Amino acid sequence: MTADNKRPLTLRDVSEASGVSEMTVSRVLRNRGDVSEATREKVLAASKELGYVPNKIAGALASNRVNLVAVIIPSLSNMVFPEVLTGINQVLEDTALQPVVGVTDYMPEKEERVLYEMLSWRPSGVIIAGLEHSDASKAMLEAAGIPVIEIMDTDGKPVDAMVGISHRRAGREMARAIVKAGYRHIGFMGTKMPLDHRARKRFEGFTEVLAKNGIEIEDREFYSGGSALAKGREMTQAMLERSPELDFLYYSNDMIGAGGLLYLLEKGVDIPGQIGLAGFNGVELLQGLPRQLATMDACRLEVGRKAAEIILARLEEPPEDVETQVTLTPKISFGDTLKRR
Secondary structure, eight states: OOGGGOOOOOHHHHHHHHTSOHHHHHHHHTTOSOOOHHHHHHHHHHHHHHTOOOOTTTTTSTTSOOSEEEEEESOSSSTHHHHHHHHHHHHHTTSSOEEEEEEOTTOHHHHHHHHHHHHTTOOSEEEEEOSOOOHHHHHHHHHSOSOEEEEEEOSSOOSSEEEEEOHHHHHHHHHHHHHHTTOOOEEEEEEOTTTSHHHHHHHHHHHHHHHHTTOOEEEEEEEOSSOHHHHHHHHHHHHHHHOTTOOEEEESSHHHHHHHHHHHHHTTOOTTTTOEEEOSBOOGGGGGSSSOOBEEBOOHHHHHHHHHHHHHHHHSSSOOOOOSEEEOOOOEEOTTTSOOO
């Protein structure tokens, strides 16, 4: 069976792949009955390879579908994703569909577990952050037989449909603005990569443009966990003590950028004359800061809305013909921390 068939896998598929009866497959997957360890391992291996997820509501509904849309995101503490959820909810709130959220903490193995559990309830669609998944997660998505919308990123090939921005392009555009403004001694601060794939792609696009202009990142620092504002302050202080010649600091997100901004304002540093700053995400909460941080919006609300609209269109009878690869275009906001030239 190919992924293009969009037919959900059944016990028979696992039975044929493992060479045992459907009854035995059922016993293994429900962890019931007396089954040898060798047979159990054979069934579980076939199930994982196929991407099969047992149906917890089999026989309960004629359609074998519930009016749920599984939304799988890496974080709820990151202010980026609640705005995506708002966009999804705006589109679905007057329909029979209800979004349910699972959080992965940027961990591939946790994404597998969350996806497995959510698909076992046979949702009507999946909206999942990112294009990078483990082989097991990708197999489950390809075998789900429902609309799958990967969001936030379009630098890659989707399982089914995707909505987001090009993070490499975002990094390139910010680098061009920084170079045009005359900055040459640049430091970078961000989340630990490669687990944050979108931050990694922005960094790749950013350094690509700098290299074309004969500029290299002179200092860099990464963090994980803890208050982003506090981490931004700490990393900025440490970096400038190490590399006082830096004239621009590029942050992988606005929250650590805001921490850096507050630290520099306390020190009386001339911004953007002595040092320029830029972040990413266009977080509205930071509009209350004494200075507006230069940033780039990731089109979060629109990403959520477009993803939900694709789900609805694909569930129509017959399915509506809609664009399934949507790349949105973010714009730079120069704020008060990036010179214009």
